[in-house]
Amino acid sequence: MGLAAQFESIIERQLNVHAAWVPITTPYKLGDYGLISDGVFQKLGNIQDDFDVTFTEGTGPEATLSFVSDNTTVVDASTGAAINLNPQGELQANVTYKFHQDKSFLVKAPIITVSVIENVNQVAKQLKKADDWRNKFKVVFQVFVAQNPLILSTVEGGTEVTIGAEGNALKTFNVGSASVGFSMKTTKELGLNISGKTGVIALGLFKLNFFSGNTEFMSIGDEGKVENLNGATLTDDL
Structure with a gap:
């Protein structure tokens, strides 16, 4: 599984929507339309413009x-002692994440x-009235x-990433601000490394379905009415 597909699976499990890639x-925005390719959304244009x-x-x-x-171990960066840190908990300062498997992920976004x-x-x-719509x-x-x-x-197992910060720098998780003294060191090359930038991380998608009776995701009836929107708004088929 490629990097984009792996990130897509994480976003689907955690937020129940599709990943924005990269x-x-x-810069995705409301009204963008496109196709799913290799598990991720590929923009073709915007419905307002086109x-x-x-x-x-x-x-x-x-x-x-x-x-x-x-299979990720967290240790105190100064002592090397293992920390019983909840993997789903908040990011902590001055700790080292030891990723024992290839293609491991660390994703922290407290405010979305x-x-x-x-x-x-x-x-x-x-x-539905648009002639060129597919x-x-x-x-x-x-x-x-x-x-x-x-x-x-990560790319390889055995990669270690140390998150450092001064004082209570990570309490607000403002990792992109130099004023809070955030730092990150890694022992091996990373496959993806994004920190401190605000942007689109996920997308909710719908599609029209003119075939009656098919309401697996979002089905559009003869009059263009949404027939089923019971929380299952993802579309993972081509």
Whole structure:
């Protein structure tokens, strides 16, 4: 499994939405549409620009994300003593993460804001009337923005990553600010290393489905009405 697909599986399990790839650095926005390729969303354009579709924007409840791969040991960076740290807990300063497996992940994003398209039904009706719209297209109706997250992955097992900070620097997890004295050292090359940048980490997607009776994800009926939106808004098929 590739790096992007691994990150996608983490985001799906933790937030029940799709991963934005590359996380944080790719400027996705509401109304973007595209396809799923190799397990991740590939943007083709935006429904406002390409299909003259309008929608109402709103905000959703904030989310958090805390993930550490299995078979990871955490030790005190100064003494080398093992720490009984909950892998799903908050990031702590002056500790070393020892990743014993290849392609391990550490993802910490305590503050994730969410923007949403509030009138999905109306958007679906507009898209159904568009001559060039294709059923396989997916539409971004939720955008999850992480504030100053830490996202890293290893390439090889045996990689050690030491997180350092002065005083209570990590209490607010403002890892991107030099004023708080955040530092990170690694013994081997990392596959992914993003810290202290605010950006899009995940996407909620929907697609139109004109085949009656199929409501596995989000099904659009003959009048363009959303027939089923019972929390299963992901689309993982092509």
